Amino acid sequence: MDQESLQPVVAAAIINTTHHQRKLLAAQRSYPPELAGKYELPGGKVEAAEAPLAALEREIREELNCAIKIHRFLPCPNSPEGTWPILGGRRMYVWVAHPLSTPQVGNSHSKLQWVTLPQARALPWLGPNWPIVEAVFNNL
């Protein structure tokens, strides 16, 4: 495994509190082909020498052209660092956040959807994501 592939991933569970029911932003990946169509939490890989939260703010600006206000860290239970196991043997830091402007579809995604828990349940998430999404709703 090379150094780049060991870089952790950061992601935001962006919650819209203006609706009567709280909704989570589910983002449909547009690439690579094997992941296209699957839903994820927006985010990406931390760059070398970059702080995780700085990486998250950069990724959200790049992918959604919006800013977020971090609400809290969502730790994975049973993980010393609180990181969630994801694809490719990587680990992912997840923060619950609120949008400061409207997220826009960019190159990384083909669709953005605000979803309730039942709506989230019906989406094809990336393989390891469902426990994370469930934890988001359980901790709202």
Ligand SMILES: Nc1nc2c([nH]c(=O)n2[C@H]2C[C@H](O)[C@@H](COP(=O)(O)OP(=O)(O)OP(=O)(O)O)O2)c(=O)[nH]1
């Ligand atoms: N962003 C994100 N990535 C996830 C999630 N779940 C999951 O398994 N992954 C995996 C998919 C990818 O293999 C990896 C993140 O890669 P990425 O393609 O989003 O990273 P990046 O924006 O830095 O992209 P790139 O420049 O390397 O293409 O983590 C998730 O909820 N959000």
